Amino acid sequence: MPPLPAWGAPESEPLLAVEDLHVEFVTRQGTVKAVNGVGYALHPGETLAVLGESGSGKSVTAQAIMGILDTPPARVPKGRIRFRGTDLLGLSEDARSQVRGSRIAMIFQDALSALNPVFTVGSQIAEMFRVHRGMSRRDAERRAVELMDRVRIPGARQRLHDYPHQFSGGMRQRIMIAMAIALDPEVLIADEPTTALDVTVQAQIMELLAELKRESDMGLILITHDLGVVADVADKIVVMYGGRVVENAPVHDLYRAPAHPYTRGLLDSIPRIDRKGRELHAIAGMPPNLLDMPPGCAFAPRCPYRQDDCVTAAPPLHRIGSTRGSACHYWREVLDGSHG
């Protein structure tokens, strides 16, 4: 049994590294291959955006990192998740639960269903300190008020004894964030944290996350489908499609010159002023069926660059320079911008 991950490992080592991760779900209709060899790395202080549509495997990967997949039906046949050098998949459930919540924390899209409706928000935040830090009720409550102040909940002391339903959507997401950062985690995973919120409230929450990140050296994994949110805050981007990483790149490089046809298609389909009144570039077809994945590249059936070899051989993640990669045989053509 490997030891618990050390605090502050060597500089060269990423904070969190997912390597060749596979996750499948055994269902009555067959085995759903949700994640097929995903890899990405997060360094301290970094914001990594994981971009993908429903069914791309972006959330399942995050759940595997947190160790909150239901097994069964889920199964992790292969892969490693190294946190500070230790493979989390090799740890006992006991050891993992010491990492979960306190060193790697997560916030979810739907704060209302993630909070317990029958306990006050104060007691739910305080529970973090009581369970993980063994604090007394009074001390834990004092810390809860501090945290609610820190995530800018007005009148924190008075609202300590309110229930989740008494808060607005934006305030509930702040409470979720307060619980997530309670124990100063080294990694925060935010799964579509603003998707359920209005634009003006979304801006508030993104600003809060950026602020909290500036105050610590926390690494942030932001899971989203929104190309706008990614462009606003990310340092690096991982694009997922059909359970694979199809492209990774620093944010400016990716928006300036995508190297995968799927990324290119997504960027081209954004409505722009200069294209008003004309057809939007739409990606033809629809996302793959995870029960019945095509043998080659999962994007091939929708791809304007498709050649014969795309249908037979799944392309590996080709390295482009030292900072980016693309899982397309024809990444050079895509990068040049010439349509196949």
Place this chain on the structure above:
Amino acid sequence: MAATGDAILEVRDLVKHFPLTQGVVVRKQIGAVRAVDGISFDLRRGETLGIVGESGCGKSTLAKLLMGLERPTRGSVRIKGREIAGAKGGELKRIRRNIQLVMQDPYTSLNPRMTVGDIVGEPYEIHPEAAPKGDRRRRVQALLELVGLDPDHVNRYPHQFSGGQRQRIGIARGLALQPEVIVCDEPVSALDVSIQAQVVNLLARLQRDLGLSYVFIAHDLSVVRHIADRVGVMYLGKMVELGRDAEVYGQPAHPYTQALLSAVPVPDPEGRERRERIVLRGDPPSPANPPSGCRFRTRCWKAQEVCAQQEPPLQLRPGTWHESACHFPQIHDVIRAF
């Protein structure tokens, strides 16, 4: 998509209050949720009017009022001069043939136990005069083809289709009675990003080919900008700004519109550090208890005494070329890339 002048849909001082009651045996009204509180606009033939606003601003209630699915507390909705707001029975049915709804969620708005042919053809059951019985199957197949689906799939069930295809089924159903006005309530927001563009293109093509007029309700400002000729911005049951798309997006006059536009994340990281962003304080107030005067004043950085006392009407104001409802309108150029 040039609009040809005459109004096909006229909305005047439309109000919908939902009563709040207390007590089980003796119910008494203790207040009202003012979902839509005095809205007027015209929709011209062939035009797309975008309605944007955040949750709780009343845009979905507005859609139901336009369709005659809710009775307004006050005000009128006229389609080609005929009043739908107070209409009943056969009269309501006849008017409704001219206005149809495309809903947000293609997963819950289609009956899972009906075939696609039955779903798309159902309007003919309600309006038998629209198509003779023997002709219906052919018409349904033509509709499926029109929205880009395989006409041979009439006997399939909704679960055999993807989200984007289901939305196409919903659109085909909306077109069955050959309406002139279609109300689209968040028609693409439940779809994956790569599918949204397909459906937006389809709606634009149908408008061109069939001469439809759209009321396009959405919270995604970039999609609305792409498809709309004019845009109305709603806040807490009121229209706070209304004008041509280039005016509202390029020269917003109302502080709320400015904040809304500046809050939308721009899908381009270039220059993101320098981008101006107006981050509003707090949440929108409850529509059951809206602030006096201007409803936006509690979150507005320009608010003064007069804003609490007088409600600013939606009108043309000095220095602007489109209507806004602010005592201190000022064109503010929020530079946008979308």
